[in-house]
Structure formats: C-alpha cells, structure tokens
Amino acid sequence: MDIKFIKREELQEKPDQKKLGFGKYFADYMFTMDYDEGIGWHDATIRPYGPIEMNPATVVLHYAQETFEGLKAYRRADGQIQLFRPEMNARRMINSNERLCMATIPEDMFIEAVNALVKAEEDWVPSEPETSLYIRPFAFACESSLGVHKSKAYKFVIILSPVGAYYAEGLAPVKIMVEDEYVRAVQGGTGFTKCGGNYAGSIIGQVKAEKYGCSQVLWLDGRERKYVEEVGAMNIMFKIDGEIYTAPIEGTVLPGVTRDSIIHILKDWGYKVNETHLSVDDLMQAGRDGRLEEVYGTGTAAVISPVGALVYKGEEITINNFKIGELTQKLYDYLTGIQWGKEEDKYGWTRLVK
Amino acid sequence: MDIKFIKREELQEKPDQKKLGFGKYFADYMFTMDYDEGIGWHDATIRPYGPIEMNPATVVLHYAQETFEGLKAYRRADGQIQLFRPEMNARRMINSNERLCMATIPEDMFIEAVNALVKAEEDWVPSEPETSLYIRPFAFACESSLGVHKSKAYKFVIILSPVGAYYAEGLAPVKIMVEDEYVRAVQGGTGFTKCGGNYAGSIIGQVKAEKYGCSQVLWLDGRERKYVEEVGAMNIMFKIDGEIYTAPIEGTVLPGVTRDSIIHILKDWGYKVNETHLSVDDLMQAGRDGRLEEVYGTGTAAVISPVGALVYKGEEITINNFKIGELTQKLYDYLTGIQWGKEEDKYGWTRLVK
DSSP, X not given: OOOEEOOOSSOOOOOOGGGXXXXXXXXXXXXXXXXXXXXXXXXXXXXXXXXEEEOTTBHHHHHOOEEEOOEEEEEOTTSOEEEEOHHHHHHHHHHHHHHTTOOOOOHHHHHHHHHHHXXXXXXXXXXXXXXXXXXXXXXXXXXXXXXXXXXSEEEEEEEEEEEOOSSTTOSOOEEEEEESSSOOOXXXXXXXXXXXXXXXXXXXHHHHHHHTTOSEEEEBOTTTSOBBOBOSSSEXXXXXXXXXXXXXXXXXXXXXXXXHHHHHHHHHTTOOEEESOOBHHHXXXXXXXXXXXXXXXXXXXXXXXXXXXXEETTEEEESGGGSOOHHHHHHHHHHHHHHTTSSOOTTOOEEEOO | OOOEEOOOSSOOOOOOGGGOOSSOOXXXXXXXXXXXXXXXXXXXXXXXXXXXXXXXXXXHHHHOOEEEOOEEEEEOTTSOEEEEOHHHHHHHHHHHHHHTTOOOOOHHHHHHHHHHHHHHTGGGSOOSTTOEEEEEEEEEEOOBOOSOSOOSEEEEEEEEEEEOOSSTTOSOOEEEEEESSSOOOOTTSSTTSXXXXXXXXXXXXXXXXXXXXXXXXXXXXXXXSOBBOBOSSSEEEEEETTEEEEOOOSSSSOOOHHHHHHHHHHHHTTOOEEESOOBHHHHHHHHHTTOEEEEEEEETTTEEEEEEXXXXXXXXXXXXXXXXXXXXXXXXXXXXXXXXTSSOOTTOOEEEOO
C-alpha cells in the first residue's frame, strides 16, 4: 500500500504521562483512506490530526453505518514498541463491516495502516507503568443521500490516544448492576459487531447503573432476559467452584480479543472454561452460597477489571469481600506482562512495530 | 427563540420538479443549534447549507448517539404551504432522545425551528403533483472523547430536500420479503426510536430482499421471530376478512405518524382495526385461503405503499392479483388530499407555515 504523508506545521506538546486518563488526548497525526464503489480503497494518507468536513446529509449522521476497533501499542522496557494480536481486530472489523453492509478493509491493509501510523508517531507511545497508546480505527458511510440504502462511499480513519488506566480507580474492584429492563443485543441483531448503534443503545443502562451506585451494567440476553452476556465495554467471566464461566460467542456477545487470550491462558493453566449460558438466578445463588469465588471483566481498554459486587433486583452479592481475586490478579499480571514485553510471548501474540 | 440568519452569497439553481427523486437535492439553507451541558440549547441559526466540521473523536462517529425525524411541507393549490402533524414528530424525537440519553429539543422549539426554516425557504416547496419538501431534523452527540458515556454536547440540525415519489415505481405494488434470519428490534431495545443504529443494522435485510427480487423487508419480532412487526422504512397493515391488522406500539415498532393518521381514518370509516401480534403463519395462511385482501405500508416518505406479494421461506403469496387494493387507493387519495389541502382537514392535522 502506498501511503502518502502530509506534514504538520507544528507539533503539539505531549501531555503528562501520569495524568492521561482515557481517550482525551490525541496524537499529531491520523491515518485516512477513502472508498468509492467501482474504485475500491484509495488515497491512504497519514495527515495532521484535524477536523473532517462532513456534508449534513452524510449517511453516518442519519443511519449510523459505522464500525470501530480498539487496540493498543505497548512500550517495552527495551524501548521497542509492540502491538497485541492486531490481526484479531482486523478480522473482527471485517465481520462488523459485513454485518453492516459496509466495504471491508482487508486484514493486511488494516495492519499495515496501524503499523505505519504507530511507527510515524512512536514518540507518542508512553513509557510510564500502566500506560499505552490506544489505537482507534473506525470506518463510516460518507455518501450524502437520505434514502436508506447501502452506501457507495466510506472513510476509514485511525486516530491515536495515549492512555493510562481505563478506570480512574485503577485495578480496584467495581460494583456492577444486572440490567433487566433494557436490552443490548439479540440473536440476529448486531451484538457481535463493534458498531456504533450497540453503544448508543446501551448508554441508558450505564446511566441507570450509576444512579444505583454501580460503575457498569451487566446485560442479560435479549430473548429471555435470563442469561448473563457481557458488560458492554467488556466481556465478563465468573469463577464458580473453581471453574470459569463466560457467555458463548453466538451472535449477541462481542468476541473480545482479551476474552480469547484469557481463555487460552486459563486452559493452559488447567482451568475448565465453560463457554455457556449461565442464568442470572444460578449466578446469584452461587453468590449467596459462597461458591462465586471471583468475577472479572476482560477488554482491551481495561484489560482485566475485577468485580467486587453484583446488584440484581435490589439484592447485592459481594464477591471475595470486595477484594481482587487471586486468579484475577494473576491473569492481569501475566497478560499485561506479555503485552508490555516483560513475560515471554509463548503464544506469539505480539508484533513489533517497525 | 431568537434565530440568527447568515446570508448565502449565491443561491443554487433549483432542480427539475419532475426529476426530484428522494433526498438527493438540498435547499440553500439549514437550521443549526448547539447544546452544551450547563448552558442548554443556544445559537439557533439559519445558515447556508454546507459542511459541518467534525473532530475525528466526535462521539457520533464512534457510538452513534444520533436520532432523526422526517416530515414534509406541502404546497396547496392556493399557494400556501402546510405541515402535517409536526407536533407528532417533535414528541417522537423527544422519546428517541430520551432513550439514547441525549438532550431533548422541546416541542415548541422544534416546531418553531421547522416553521422558520421552511418559511425562509418557501421557494423550495415544489408544486408539481406528488412533490413536497422533505424536512429532516436530526441531532447528534458532538463531544470529542473516546470513553463510552453520555455526551455533554449535541448539535440539532434541520435540512430540507424537495422530493418526488419515494419509490421510482410510483404507487405501484411492491414485493416484500419476510426476514427470518436477521432481527431489527427487540423489547428493551431501541426499536421505537428513530435512531441511526436501527437503520444501520437493518440494511442487510434490505440487501438480502433485493437479492430475492423484493423491494423491502418485513421484520418479525426479535424474541420468537414469529409475529410481523414493520418494514423498516414504514409500518405495515393487513386487511384480512374485512378487518385491519397492524403491530401494536409496544417498544419494538416505530410509532408512525402516518400509521396513527390512517388508524384514525379507518376507525372513522367504520373499520375494525386490530393493533395486535399477527403471526406470520396466520398471515401466510390467510394469503393461501384468499382472505388476505389488501396489504400496504404507511410512512411519511411514501405515505401509502401497496404491497402486491409477500415472500416467506421461499413461498410467494400474491395479494389482490398484484394490484392496488380499493381501500389502499382510497386511503392514499384521502390522506394525501388532506396533506396537499385538497380535502377538508376535519382532524385539524395541518398547520400553515407563516
């Protein structure tokens, strides 16, 4: 792929690495590429980060034909930079775009674009503990026409944001509310994709959870509102009687890269992992009986997020005395160890940026 | 409301009223208004139609916090211009925005903005038969930050497009495919709103329908995929044994303004209207038995759209010999008669633009 480079006049001052937060600062450059029916993807360019001009009739502003991805570049102790399983993101974006009838970005093109942009912006990969460069590829329909139809033109953009821990609280356990009124996804819908609509529809659950003193929502299945699915910003796993339970990938749950990695590691460590429909009633009963040993979320942004309590229909179940579980901590240390290059990468998951 | 006016240097040439199509041409001016938390809506402005500058990290491009409406301005024979039940659109947009946790536009503000823009652009309301000025109000989250959260800033925009008939075929019956793989909406989701995500997720059904020689999709409920709901771009009604059947407004179906108007008219005409869950099996059986007398879609864009055939699991049922039904034609003539000011407005549905 031939990538054009448009130089920026003046570079920004870089933010304090100790106060990054999540998704608030953006690197100097972004990657853009356009698609037109009959031509394909063209004009791959690394250009100064800046506004995109949009016709008010652009399809994405009306019918939300848009998908995104999220991955990170990590600074190793030796100064080199590495990505974590970027091909998983590339493939997931292809699946997302196919479901939304959008032009797909071939896997090698996706990885080349990510690699080239991160390479160009390597000074933006922070080195403080727990920090990384969050990479946000996204695509949207940019034809200007109001009839509801498959767009003939798309834009693919990658922006970069240096980030600290996703939760201000760090690796502290969070309280999660089980939502039984609103629904995030149903079989036949878009739940397995990273499309904007999934997130727009789930903000109401987040707002409600916060009202009840919880920091996240645990969604139930859309058909029976009986089985636990995911947390919206992450997948979720439960350790009950020594075994791990998590929702299967069957169309409603996002196939998380961290989820998949953790399942690999757990199996290697000898754990039985049940990718199965776990009912919220069985989950709460396990909590009451003291058999629910650990709960944690998995996702690129937070990596592993321990859950200290679950609230469902007014009942609150505390997990492991609201302390990080032993396995949760071990998984976090090991996986982030691979990501930052402190642990040997025996799975071949990392890819040096060069 | 104080509306600022920014004059345009040069006006566009108006398109041929006989070749308008749908949503392809846009009037010279648009309305814009901004919302910021703590300030509320501000800077209401009628300005030249033109690009909106958007930061690449704008929430709407990632999490699709966006809603829209659709209504029309009609040119009467006496030259005056009228809107049709705009308060219904204003209220529906409030409901949409509340579900998506977006700032709401008060009803009077919405109507004032629509009225002021149409008044300013009255030359753009076409006068040829079957033409009108389509009004597209839309709102979206415009904060720039990548954490998934309720945005603190929104933009409300209204654009205008002179339109002809929605379907190129005119009031000719269309063939519709009943979709049993993909799902549009489920209880607890966003089906009752006009949010972008609903449309992004349903394009795949449209594409599939076209493959099978159909022009639209008939969606089934998301829980059992058993009951007929709506067509995505319109609500749908069935005349079986002299009675009318249509899906109830219970969270998954869009509460259409045309749907509501047609139900009023039908009841006045003495028809029994059943807002009930009609199973696709019962529907197909009625078709086989010759009891399915007429089928039509209702929506602002197409008003009334006769359905000539239904395809479900490979079986095709023809309705009324693929001809417009008598009631369908009568409803179309009467409702469009009110909209264009040819029929007496006994329901008080129209509102002169002044």
